[in-house]
Amino acid sequence: MSEAALKAPGAAAPSGDANRWKALVFIALAQLMVVLDATIVNIALPSAQTDLGISDGNRQWVVTAYALAFGGLLLFGGRIADLWGRKRAFVLGLAGFAAASALGGAATTGAMMFGARALQGVFGALLAPAALSLLAVMFTDAKERAKAFGIYGAIAGGGGAVGLILGGFLTEYLDWRWTFFVNVPFAVVAAAGAYFVIREPEGGRNRNPLxxxxxxxxxxxxxxxxxxxxxxxxxxxxxxxxxxxxxxxxxxxxxxxxxxxxxxxxLLPLRVVTDRNRGGIYLSLGLAIIGMFGLFLFLTYYLQVVKGYSPVKTGFAFLPMVAGMITGSTQIGTRLMTRVPARLLMGPGFLVAAIGMLLLTQLEIDSSYGALLLPAMVLLGLGMGTAFMPAMSLATQGVEPRDAGVASAMVNTSQQVGGAIGTALLNTIAASATTSYIKDHIAGAASKPQQQLVMLQGQVHGYSTAIWFAVGILAAAALIAFTFVNAGRPGSNPVASGSGVEDEVPVPVVAH
Incomplete structure (x- = not known):
């Protein structure tokens, strides 16, 4: 790609640096809303199920309807953003997401709820790639890009835990319906701000037929x-x-x-995924999300079922991890991304997260939050925040502007599919280990309290067994980052990915 082509996205923004940073606020707000939604509804699910009369067999569709629509339509949503324009797709995605959220909050039947969740997924699949690709084409200067993606990475990583806190508060003190209604003001502010502030760079739209x-x-x-x-x-x-x-x-x-x-x-030009760096990033990010979803799942159950924490207290218990992610992303990742190659942030980041996960394999019924869970969460947050930020930046760096939407969609797709795999795989491993433990130990429990103790011990044993697998998965993510991702630091010579000139990772040109 020519220097002129690289320079165009950053230089074309007519309203200067200040405008780009204002735009980032609204893009980040929209991303926070989408990430929050992944966990906020989980907290509200038991109350919503009771109110709407949803059977145990059908309750999974509250989560599944969203996951299927979102995961299935991401590539389509990314290409629509390239075709229509990223700003237009972003604003339309926000408007649709707000309407679907209002429908979910007003739901009177299970079917109405499932439909609202599917619609949220449809518009989320349009919104998420448009948000990331807007960042990719608006921030091309190496240092600006590092800061912008540091903020975006922190939100993408820590938003899920914030969702647990907000979901707990809303469910406990207001009503489960507010876990849906809360999206409306988020979306209205982000859409209004985006409409007036975002100046999408000229050109780079994909005019090809769908x-x-x-x-x-x-x-x-x-x-x-x-x-x-x-x-x-x-x-x-x-x-x-x-x-x-x-x-x-x-x-x-x-x-x-x-x-x-x-x-x-x-729809997905193979040059986007066959590039060595991008392929390595999609794979390592997907693996890291598999491991992280296991953590959210098991620690939420551990804190509420075993430790007896309330939903609000459980949400606050995750705050050290959020703080770690923000620090890793905005302080470590942002400061080092323009100085060292991405693999030297991603690889060690995933390894630090794996060490945090390793601590959690020592979980017992009476484990101390301060002595075990707190340091583990801080390490996990620091590691993931440090790794996510350069990964998201490099996944969209050097992509031709006409492919920015679909390249961004691939980042979201690897995360969405990773989340589905992580939930199913690690849950199955945990359930199997729990069943086996209880079967081996229940015979020795004479009284009812002893039997209950064995059941709890079995649950914790299941969590720790599955977390061992998560440690291995994070180690594999680190290995892939070290071996596949070979792009130099921004500002150094571009590193060829092995597939010709078009697939090199170019150096972002400073836009004056």
Missing amino acids: DIPGVLLSTLGLVALVYGFTRAESDGWGDAVTVSMFVASVVLLVAFAIVESKVKAP
Whole structure:
């Protein structure tokens, strides 16, 4: 890519540096809303289930309907942002997300709730890639880009834990419906601000016709994959529908790759994912999210069921991890990203997170929060924050402007699929270890209190067993970051990724 092409996105913003930083506030607010939504609804689910009369068998659809729509449509949403313009897609995504949230808050039946959650997923799939790609084309100067992605990375990483706190407060002191209604003011402020402040750089829009076969194959393939893992969690890995979903997803995604290699204007140009650096980032981010989802899941249950924490107290218990993520992202990552290659932040970051996870393998019923959970959470936050920020920046750096939306969508897709895999895989491992432990120890428990103790010990044993797997997964993410990601630091010579000039990772040009 020419220097002029690189310079255009940053230099074309007519309203200068101040405008870009104002725009970042509204982009970050929108990202916070999407990330919050992933955990805030989980806290409210028991109350909503009771109010709406949703059966135990159907309650998973409150989470699954969102996950399927969001995960399945991300690539489509990314390409729509490239086609229509990122600002337009961003504002439309916010408006639709707000309307869907209001519908969810006003739901009177289970079906109305499931529909609202699916709509949130549809508009989230348009909003998330548009937000990240706006950052990618607006911030091209190395130092500015580091700061912008530091803030974005901190929100992307820590927003889930903030969702637990906010969800706990709203459910405990107001009503579960407010976990939906709270999105409306977020969206209105972000959309109004974006409309008046964001000046999207001229050019770089993808004018090619939409790749309809690619849209259908990728959407159906990703939906089948996410649903397969969701089914595995509830119905087991050997369930006929689970297996058929996995088979269908493989067939559809292979067909998608073949179609993309042959059509003139592909939905996902293979140059985006075959680049060594981007491919390594998508893979390592996906693995890291698998490990992190296990942590959120098990620690939430551990604190509430084993320790007896309230929803609000549980949310606050996660604050050290949020603080660690913000510090790792905005202080360590931002300061070092323009000085050292990305792999020297990502690899060590994932390893520090793995050490934090390793501490949690020592969980017992009476483990001290201050002595064990606090240091583990701080290490996890610091490690993830340090790794996420350069990963998100490099995943969209050097991409042709016409591909920025779909490259951003791939970041979100790797996270969404990683979340689905993490929840299903680690939950299955934990449940199996718990069942095995209780079976081996229940015979020796004569009284009811002893039996209850064995049940709790079995649960904690299940969590720690699954966390061991999460340690290994984070170590694998670090290994991939060290071996695949070979881009030099911004400002050094570009490093070829092995696929020709177009696939090099260019140096961001300082826009004067």
